[in-house]
Amino acid sequence: MILHWFKKKYPDFWEIYAGSFNHQEHNDIDNERFVVFDTETTGLHFATDRILSLGAIGVIGNRIDVSKSLELYLHQEKYNNETAKIHGILKLGHLDKVSEQEAVKAFLSFAKNAVLVAHHIDFDVAIINSALHRMKLPPLKNKICDTGVLYKRTLDIAPDNKHYGLDELCNIYNISKHDRHTALGDAYIAALVFMKVLSALKKKYPQLALNDLFLPRRRQGLI
Template identity: 45%
Template sequence: MKLFRKNPGSPAGDVAGKDVSEALFVVLDTETTGLDPLHDRILSIGVLKLQGGRIRVRESMELFIAQEHFDHRSVPIHGILKQGPNRRLPEREALEQFLGFCDGAILVGHHIGFDLEMLRRGLARHGMPEPGNPCLDTDLLYKATLLKSPLLNKKAHYSLDELAGRFDLSCKDRHTALGDAYLTAVAFLHILGLLAAKRPLTLKYLLRIGS
């Protein structure tokens, strides 16, 4: 799933050659005004860096974006009001910070396709280049950990809540961009553990099953 077209000359191209324990992952999640990439807008982006099983709290951030478009129906989910207490950045500035943050990393997200689509639209609106980062979807990766068994009716999709239940993770800060990004990151680490128990883990393999 290379939703971001490959950008020739981008350093992200050789990311895949690295070892899993050395690779830099950026786990991301976005909160949006709704689920329609055409009309809805990103309200916040949560990102954190993950390398060698280590998350540096200082290197995590949550960007809130000032948006004109607003949909009252989504407020109960993300809890971001039009005029909230957090400092809002103009969309362009937030996206620039985001791009700078992800440089050279593999992006990880739960159902990341949607987040990427939202980001791509945003970048296009400002005429900004799309980075060529490889991406991993924790839903796809999780499905690869399940056994092939006639008993197990695999679902088409697993929600982040289901993953949290499976790995017994606290759903605190659910539906905030950085809270979900953190939850995704921990689930991702658990999944890597499960996958590694099955076969030696390589980035190439991860990218094959997870994108």
């Protein structure tokens, strides 16, 4: 606690974000707020690539509130022609765009202390963390869940090294692949996957608790 006095002074938005964790009550799974999100990026190197767009929606229980969703497109200094084929975001597109700082700020105030959920979340968290790093801010404080990992836990025999892509899970869960590769579209798909995986897990483990969902801390940032 004493260390608190020596802590660097961070901008207000960070303090508010960090402050939301102070009184965190750990709810049960049904009442916990999850924020499912996805980032579209210029590439797969979280240190050097940049976020092109970010989509996030809140899930509480079995509920997605469309009016409370976040969809951001970022100004780019760095642009990779190769990935444009996938996400379709042009460097000078017609969408309203924000700066990286603004995007991170909006994301933090949207996410607050919610549990973050994404498909292969390590990468998404890492790329946001490196943006935070550029802003001289500490990494994300949220608990995180990975839909890919959770899915594997629904299987009786999980193949160790197999990675389940979002497309694959769409097929398995019969989810339409509309808007695949837009950030909010992928976030929405991941949210559906998350709700379906969660209900499968609850069936398999009736005692399932919120803590069981989290990805171990030590894995964060590893890809």
